Amino acid sequence: RNTDAPFLLVLSYLHVHTALYASENFRGKSKHGLYGDAVEEMDWSVGQIVDVLEKYNLSNKTLVYFTSDQGAHIEEISSSGEVHGGYNGIYKGGKSMNWEGGIRVPGLLRWPGVIQAGAYIDEPTSNMDIFPTVVKLAEAQLPPDRIIDGHDLMPLLQGKVTRSKHEFLFHYCNAYLNAVRWHPGNS
Numbered sequence: 001r002n003t004d005a006p007f008l009l010v011l012s013y014l015h016v017h018t019a020l021y022a023s024e025n026f027r028g029k030s031k032h033g034l035y036g037d038a039v040e041e042m043d044w045s046v047g048q049i050v051d052v053l054e055k056y057n058l059s060n061k062t063l064v065y066f067t068s069d070q071g072a073h074i075e076e077i078s079s080s081g082e083v084h085g086g087y088n089g090i091y092k093g094g095k096s097m098n099w100e101g102g103i104r105v106p107g108l109l110r111w112p113g114v115i116q117a118g119a120y121i122d123e124p125t126s127n128m129d130i131f132p133t134v135v136k137l138a139e140a141q142l143p144p145d146r147i148i149d150g151h152d153l154m155p156l157l158q159g160k161v162t163r164s165k166h167e168f169l170f171h172y173c174n175a176y177l178n179a180v181r182w183h184p185g186n187s
Contacts, residue, residue: 003056008134011049015042016068016086018076035072035086050110060113063137067107067127070095098179103171115157123164124183129153 015021015038022037026044030036046066053059072086074094086094093099107125109115128150135142136152151165164183171179 003058006138009049013042013045015039016072018073018085020076020085032087033082034078035076060111062111063114064110065107065130066109068105069127070103071097071101071105074101096173098171098173103179109157116159119157119159121156123156123162124166124169124181125153125156125164126150126166126169 016035020034020038022034022041026037026041027034028037030040032039046064050059050064053062053064071088071091071094073096074085074088076085088094088101091099091101091104093101095102097103110117126149128148129152130150132142132148132150133153136154142148155161156164163185167183167185169181169183170177171181
């Protein structure tokens with residue numbers, strides 16, 4: 001319906017949140033248990049969406065941003081005693097923890113012709129950056145009556161700047177400040 005008009009699709013998967021789920025076609029396929037199975041099914045599903053964007057010639061007009069709100073819930077234990085809450089690679093900790101495995105997540109972005117394929121950015125950003133980025137792309141204005149903690153990511157993603165605008169990133173659990181990441185401008 002929107003091949004000729006701007007649209008926003010926000011798709012929040014429950015697959016890697018507890019209780020974990022993977023359909024029969026994906027169950028038992030991953031080397032990381034049920035969590036890995038769920039991740040593989042989610043990957044397949046995102047691929048289906050990208051295929052539709054290709055089919056309708058929307059890829060060059062579409063920013064795809066795939067990320068998570070936290071790391072894997074590594075402490076999850078099934079009713080049979082199996083630890084199957086996920087895998088955070090080299091990072092210590094997981095969901096609801098302030099270690100890197102709990103708060104550091106990848107962001108995978110795709111926009112052919114706008115963002116260079118295969119680019120790797122190792123600058124601290126935040127999910128708070130999604131809002132101002134989408135507002136800017138929509139050629140709208142940020143609300144002037146409040147402080148917006150996020151920043152438009154496009155200059156960073158397009159290589160127009162090399163540093164994130166975030167000097168500090170604060171991690172809250174509910175109303176409590178639990179961690180701060182400092183990214184000094186001179187380092």
